[in-house]
Amino acid sequence: MKYFEDVQVGDVMRFGRYAVTREEIVEYARQFDPQPFHLDEKAAKASMFGGLIASGWHTGAMLMRMVAEHMTTVHATSGAMGFDDLKWLKPVRPGDVLTVESEIREKVESRSRPDRGTVKIESRVSNQRGEVVMSLVSLVIYLRRPSEAS
Amino acid sequence: MNYWEDFAVGEVIGLGSCTITEAEVLAFARKYDPQPFHTDPESARRSIFGGLIASGWHTCALLMRLSVDANRREEAAATGSPGLDSCRWLKPVRPGDVLTGRTEVLETWPSRSKPIGFIRRRNELINQRGEVVVSVVGITMYQRRPTAAA
Numbered sequence: 001m002k003y004f005e006d007v008q009v010g011d012v013m014r015f016g017r018y019a020v021t022r023e024e025i026v027e028y029a030r031q032f033d034p035q036p037f038h039l040d041e042k043a044a045k046a047s048m049f050g051g052l053i054a055s056g057w058h059t060g061a062m063l064m065r066m067v068a069e070h071m072t073t074v075h076a077t078s079g080a081m082g083f084d085d086l087k088w089l090k091p092v093r094p095g096d097v098l099t100v101e102s103e104i105r106e107k108v109e110s111r112s113r114p115d116r117g118t119v120k121i122e123s124r125v126s127n128q129r130g131e132v133v134m135s136l137v138s139l140v141i142y143l144r145r146p147s148e149a150s
Numbered sequence: 151m152n153y154w155e156d157f158a159v160g161e162v163i164g165l166g167s168c169t170i171t172e173a174e175v176l177a178f179a180r181k182y183d184p185q186p187f188h189t190d191p192e193s194a195r196r197s198i199f200g201g202l203i204a205s206g207w208h209t210c211a212l213l214m215r216l217s218v219d220a221n222r223r224e225e226a227a228a229t230g231s232p233g234l235d236s237c238r239w240l241k242p243v244r245p246g247d248v249l250t251g252r253t254e255v256l257e258t259w260p261s262r263s264k265p266i267g268f269i270r271r272r273n274e275l276i277n278q279r280g281e282v283v284v285s286v287v288g289i290t291m292y293q294r295r296p297t298a299a300a
Binding site for chain 1 (some may be wrong): 178181182183184185187198199205206207210211212214215218228229230231232233234235236237238239288
């Protein structure tokens, strides 16, 4: 397990592979973001997006899936406080294959909880053409390494 | 039809309410955020959260759904978002919680190149105890009101 002490500012991790399907875009949109350009191919074609695109919140959920599979399983994290500076840079479309690059930006020790700290992680989600489609800075809670004595 | 011109700084708009069920918490988490405190009631009980909690990305998705439904009721001409300044998951969301949305208009400015305008807003979900569980500050784009001459 990687604890707060084990991650260093500047560390870069590359992980994940998420194949985006039309069915999943429409299913997510029906539940959470029922706007025509996420639901209906014809309406999407006529819109400024020129075709069906995934909800931006869906792209965030796909990032979370990749983080949950590849990071929270090997890093001693305990959820997140939220995120800053999220940018939806390019549309995500059916057939896209997404990957993640995460970089440790800053470590902040908790003043009130000596057993944890916050790590600011910038994550960039890219498609199969190497275009960054979304980026954000997550505020992830890491546990401190338990001391040998305890 | 509601256009960019119809939003005033300081205005607070109610977004309606929804209830989150345990089945929904589990279904979302198993697909997008498979961490034990979101997917396994027993393991969640033993975690620092003391019981099953919803993925923060699920909470945001519910906030998005309330916003889309409110826009539809108002026939507001929303055209997407370039990004968010911040998102904070302030309190755990648990099965059975009743979440009420509200949005506050913080700033408005027109696009210089396109017939749209930008609105910076704070979107929040409040639970049945009056606690803000998630607060999102972000930018939404709206169509400009067509001029009478056009």
